[in-house]
Amino acid sequence: MSLGPDPRAVHPVPAHQRIVFLRNVVTAPDVEIGEYTYYDDPDAALLFDTRNILHHYEFLGDKLVIGRFCAIATGARFVMNGANHAMTGFSTYPFNIFGGGWEVGFDFTTIAAGNKGDTTVGNDVWIGADALILPGVTIGDGAIIAASSVVSRDVAPYSIVAGNPASERRRRFEPEIVTRLLALRWWDWPIDRIGRNLAAIRGADIDALEKAA
Numbered sequence: 001m002s003l004g005p006d007p008r009a010v011h012p013v014p015a016h017q018r019i020v021f022l023r024n025v026v027t028a029p030d031v032e033i034g035e036y037t038y039y040d041d042p043d044a045a046l047l048f049d050t051r052n053i054l055h056h057y058e059f060l061g062d063k064l065v066i067g068r069f070c071a072i073a074t075g076a077r078f079v080m081n082g083a084n085h086a087m088t089g090f091s092t093y094p095f096n097i098f099g100g101g102w103e104v105g106f107d108f109t110t111i112a113a114g115n116k117g118d119t120t121v122g123n124d125v126w127i128g129a130d131a132l133i134l135p136g137v138t139i140g141d142g143a144i145i146a147a148s149s150v151v152s153r154d155v156a157p158y159s160i161v162a163g164n165p166a167s168e169r170r171r172r173f174e175p176e177i178v179t180r181l182l183a184l185r186w187w188d189w190p191i192d193r194i195g196r197n198l199a200a201i202r203g204a205d206i207d208a209l210e211k212a213a
Helices: 045-051 175-184 191-196 198-202 206-212
Strands: 019-021 031-033 038-040 064-066 077-079 119-121 159-162 167-171
Touching: 019 045, 038 045, 175 206, 191 198, 198 206
Parallel strands: 031 064, 064 119
Antiparallel strands: 019 038, 159 167
């Protein structure tokens, strides 16, 4: 018998409908979310792809990729490249979107020039309430994003960032431990092995975790 919740469940904790496994909720194109990553929102958990992923337009081609076992708190949002305005000329006003002749002569490359690429969140990442993740950011495995942070640049694995703009406050573990954790990648283990070794995963003994691998 497999341990743990059904990864196909929308509401993995039936008594708390505010918690959803996002992989089974988000249908937006160009979004990839790993198993067991959840979002917690008392009001609109099921609307994550429209309320929390902003300015994501398929024609721009950018992706949002979120790994496994991430915890995302209420109001955390991901701003995608569609939020950018052209900045190569004197005005940043988006005349073209209003039509009526204003679209004539618009050069799409002026928008593409500001594209910062895909937004990637690693595995086992905790994103606090009302955090704002800006386009093109990579957040490493095991990182923690403090509540209300504005993340405008990459976040190192197993680091804690906070503020606006978010800056690193400290590393969760010593570099040697981080290296070993990244090599183990426990989040990729078969779910039965994860379930059997929760004590090691929840603990802080790297030797015990390595023995479980």
